[in-house]
Amino acid sequence: MIFDKLRNIDRSWLYAGFLLVTLFPLVFPIPLPVTVSSTTQQVYDVIESLKPGDAVLLSVEFAADMSAELYPGLEAVYKHIVSKPGVKVVMIATSTDGPMFVQRLLDTIDAGDKQYGTDIVNLGYLPGGESAIAALCQDVHKTFPRDYYGTDIKSLPAMADLRSASDFALIINDSSGGLGPVGWIRQAHTNYGTTVATILGQDMALSALPYINSRQLSGLVAGLRGAAEYEKLLDTVGSGTAGMGAQSFAAIYFLVLLVVANIGFLGQSWAQKKHAGGGNK
Amino acid sequence: MSTDIWVWISSILSLCIFSFLWKDSLAYRMAQNIFLGIGAGHGLAIAFRSLRNSLFYPLFYEKRLTLIIPLILVVLLYTKLIPKLEYLSRISLAFPIGLGAGIILRSTISGQLFPQVAATLLPLNSINNIIIVVGTFCVTYYFLFTIKPRRNTQPISKIGIYLMMVTFGLSFATSVAANTAIYLGFLQNIFGTWLGIIK
Numbered sequence: 001m002i003f004d005k006l007r008n009i010d011r012s013w014l015y016a017g018f019l020l021v022t023l024f025p026l027v028f029p030i031p032l033p034v035t036v037s038s039t040t041q042q043v044y045d046v047i048e049s050l051k052p053g054d055a056v057l058l059s060v061e062f063a064a065d066m067s068a069e070l071y072p073g074l075e076a077v078y079k080h081i082v083s084k085p086g087v088k089v090v091m092i093a094t095s096t097d098g099p100m101f102v103q104r105l106l107d108t109i110d111a112g113d114k115q116y117g118t119d120i121v122n123l124g125y126l127p128g129g130e131s132a133i134a135a136l137c138q139d140v141h142k143t144f145p146r147d148y149y150g151t152d153i154k155s156l157p158a159m160a161d162l163r164s165a166s167d168f169a170l171i172i173n174d175s176s177g178g179l180g181p182v183g184w185i186r187q188a189h190t191n192y193g194t195t196v197a198t199i200l201g202q203d204m205a206l207s208a209l210p211y212i213n214s215r216q217l218s219g220l221v222a223g224l225r226g227a228a229e230y231e232k233l234l235d236t237v238g239s240g241t242a243g244m245g246a247q248s249f250a251a252i253y254f255l256v257l258l259v260v261a262n263i264g265f266l267g268q269s270w271a272q273k274k275h276a277g278g279g280n281k
Numbered sequence: 282m283s284t285d286i287w288v289w290i291s292s293i294l295s296l297c298i299f300s301f302l303w304k305d306s307l308a309y310r311m312a313q314n315i316f317l318g319i320g321a322g323h324g325l326a327i328a329f330r331s332l333r334n335s336l337f338y339p340l341f342y343e344k345r346l347t348l349i350i351p352l353i354l355v356v357l358l359y360t361k362l363i364p365k366l367e368y369l370s371r372i373s374l375a376f377p378i379g380l381g382a383g384i385i386l387r388s389t390i391s392g393q394l395f396p397q398v399a400a401t402l403l404p405l406n407s408i409n410n411i412i413i414v415v416g417t418f419c420v421t422y423y424f425l426f427t428i429k430p431r432r433n434t435q436p437i438s439k440i441g442i443y444l445m446m447v448t449f450g451l452s453f454a455t456s457v458a459a460n461t462a463i464y465l466g467f468l469q470n471i472f473g474t475w476l477g478i479i480k
Contacts, residue, residue, distance in 0.1 A: 022461075022464070022468060023468060023472065026465070026472065026473070027472070027478055027479055068463045068464075068465065068466020069459055069462040096324040096327045127331055129381065130385055130388075144334070144335070145339045146335075187384075187392075189392070191392075202456075202462070203459040206451060206452055214396045214400030216396055223462055224465070242469070243465045247461055247465060250465075251458065
């Protein structure tokens, strides 16, 4: 019966269909309009309001398998920060893969006049979860006596005035799971009043919205879509924007499959009831 | 087509992982084991670098002798591998567990509980505010298992259940979107960086 066939479509056809539906807009780009959400705009506005002399702490907290979703947002935010004159950026990582992405940022993004040591610092991996974040917020120099490359932190001019979380104008974390921004909210924002913003995977973005509403979080860049929105605000085109057409087509494909599967399910239930009713007569 | 050997290796390994959709093959297992091994090795290298910068350099070059205490705790952790001395590793574990619990407990009350409750106390002057206040109340009421449910309060629990169902549906949809984004990264790597089909 047709309803049986709709419910039991061979998976290999579904995979092939998904591949075609997502590959087509990547090979033949279809420009789709991107509207900027209020949470992404908040992150942009906070960074735009930074003044010369302000410092940003950027924490990379995702693993390599999530980089396709989270690295575009990190890249866009980092580009924005380094374009602000006189603003320092200090980078740490709380995941073991994080230092790799911090290094990629340093190697691939042009920071203009900013120099390592004077305007940009890579402190490296911070193990220990929220306890380590609490220690960092209390005393940055004791937590990181040396930067990622082994240089004494006291010899880095950028770190001279940065002792605790209250010396940072903004903390941005980029995470895919685990603690997320909650650890930074609890330790940095609650105890030191530091502004915290976040870049999160779309699956975690929902759980961050209560903190946006309570104004504990000053903005959220959510996944690949958030990266595309941020690129639009920066008036650039990057991997976030490139993936939007394919992501939209994938969402439509899933909706069509949902409808087809439910038609099959409901139709089969109806047919069974009709057959049972006909048998009783 | 890329001429970088590392792009070829990463693309072939990605395809080996995807071969799981066909069947659990030798190629999939090989790629999985390579991933696990490299992940473990990379993690070890990063952890050692962190120890070198935070413990060994300050202790042996800057003579910060108070760092002998964490060094002893690190060594005691490895007594877990010696059955007769395993009990000593509990001393090392007790510190992060106790410290972490204390830090998080204090911060959870002042940094999460009170601000979130305060943020829910909204004036009922818009649809959004009404949904937030009523929804929070109904969902919280659903989880009050110490009060015997009554017939006239069942609608409150029902509203809580329906709101949770909507939330779980949203959560699933965002999870699908997140995984789609990761899959798109794979496509861009294979068909863009490796094969050069995507410009």
